[in-house]
Amino acid sequence: MTVSQTFLAVDLGASSGRVLAARFDGRRIDLYEEHRFPNGPVAAMGHLYWDVLRLWSEIQDGLRSARHTHGNTIASVGVDTWGVDFALLDRDDQLVGNPYCYRDPQTQGITKPAFELVPKAEIFAESGLQFMEFNTLFQLWALKRANSQLLESARSLLLVPDFFHFLLTGEKANEFTDASTTQFLNPQTRQWSRDLLSRFELPAEILQTIVEPGTQLGHLLPAVRDATGLGSEVQVILPGTHDTASAVLAVPANGVGGERPDWCYISSGTWSLMGVEVSQPIVTDQCQSLNFTNEGGVGGTIRLLKNISGLWLIQECRRIWARQGREYSWDQLTGLAEQAAPLRSLINPDDPRFVAPVDMPAEIAQFCRETNQPVPDTEGAFIRCAMESLALRYR
Incomplete structure (x- = not known):
């Protein structure tokens, strides 16, 4: 008789996180959502940060719930998140500050001086990565240009999923799929581009060894076992830690x-x-x-x-309306969009104004005014505008 095993997955997105349990009896996998919680950048002193310690607390809550439900059948746990963002640790392996959110304004306009230092074609030849101002390369260079004490104090760089794996095990590594979002990993060699880092005068020594998905990183720290009730037999096994890498694997x-x-x-x-x-x-x-x-x-x-x-446009509309006292579920928003007139107003989802707006509906309305289109006048019209604009952008 096959003994059931349970595998835990921590899936962190920019707007929410969840802890899932996959129970396998030898023939069938059953999925259970053990814990779901909100996420989002926190604004403070002109910057946007991730509250990683609250996320860590939520992760532990989810692990405790899984232990209560699935007992000693739990075999492993792994974490995936979004890309590019990172935590810096000092010589004592303590956080030197809250990790910046990729929507933080510190990298606005940074590509122009970056390309003057290292030509765009040479950066692409070395990294093969799409140019976006928030890529890790530009985030680190923004700290360098600002003479940031955060970078001066840093002895280790861990991308966000690497950081949570470090909290689970005490082991440091940079997993390949998330490392590939930094713009200083060479996709041909699958190693760090130390030449590119040198040209931007960035410290390569704070980076960790690159490891592949499926790597057994280690076992849970005693403090984590005590906090969650999980046993010493539970392994931390790295998934494709960039969430899209894991999603594509399931296609x-x-x-x-x-x-x-x-x-x-x-x-x-x-x-x-x-x-x-x-x-x-x-x-x-x-x-x-x-x-x-x-x-x-x-x-x-x-x-x-x-x-x-992507759905950032809709997430931000929903957040603003909730702040104004009009809360909608996702199903309700979809229903309102179905009732709105089709193809009445369209926007460019990748317009810079939509990256980190104070008021997303107001920005959408302003875009429509500037382009001589009807301004959405209901919540459903805003959602339909966003959804149809995304669909046409995909096409």
Whole structure:
């Protein structure tokens, strides 16, 4: 008789997080949501941060819930999150500050001086990554240019999922799929581009060894076992720690595409990522001119994709309306959108004004006024405008 095993997954997104349990009896996998909690950037003193210690508390709550439900069948746990953002640790392995959110304004306008220092084509040739102002390379260089004491004090850099794996085990490593979002990992060698870091005068010594998805990082620290009730037998095994890498692994398609893949994916959360899975990075002039990106996949693959502003538009509308006393579930918003007139107003989801707006509905309305379109006049019209604009952007 096969003994059931349970595998825990911590899935952190930009607007929410959850702890899931997958129970496998030898033939069937059953999924259970053990804990769900909100997430979002915290504004303080002109910056946007992630409250990683609250997230850590929520993760432990989820692990305790899973232990209560599934007992000693739990075999492993792993964490995935969004890309690019990072935690810095000092010589005592303590946080030197709350990690910045990628929507923080410190990198606004940074690409122009960056390209004057290192030409755009040379950065792309070394990284194969789409140019976005919040990529880790530019976040670190912003700290460097500001003579930040955070960077001066840093002895270790852990990307967000790496940081939570460190809290679980005490072990440091940079997992490949999330490392590939930094813009200083070479997709050909699958190692850090120390030359690129040197040209930006950034400290390569704070980076960790790159490890692959599936790596057994270690066992839970005694303090974590005490806090959650999980046993010493529970292993921390790294998934594709970039959430899209794990999502693409689950796409029900056979094989990895060659030069002309016959399937593509759209993974839509706060961001929408649309692309194909290929066996080798595509680092060409055409790829650069179209601003495509080569990110790491699970099993040695490359995800050739385009980043598109996704459900962030709708999440922010919902947040603003809730603040005004009008709270809607996702199903309610979908129903309101269905009742609105089709194709009445359209926006460019990737317009910079939508990256970190104070009031998303107001920004959408202003875009429509500037482009001589009808301004949405109901919540349903705003949601329909956002959804149809995303659909056309995908096309």
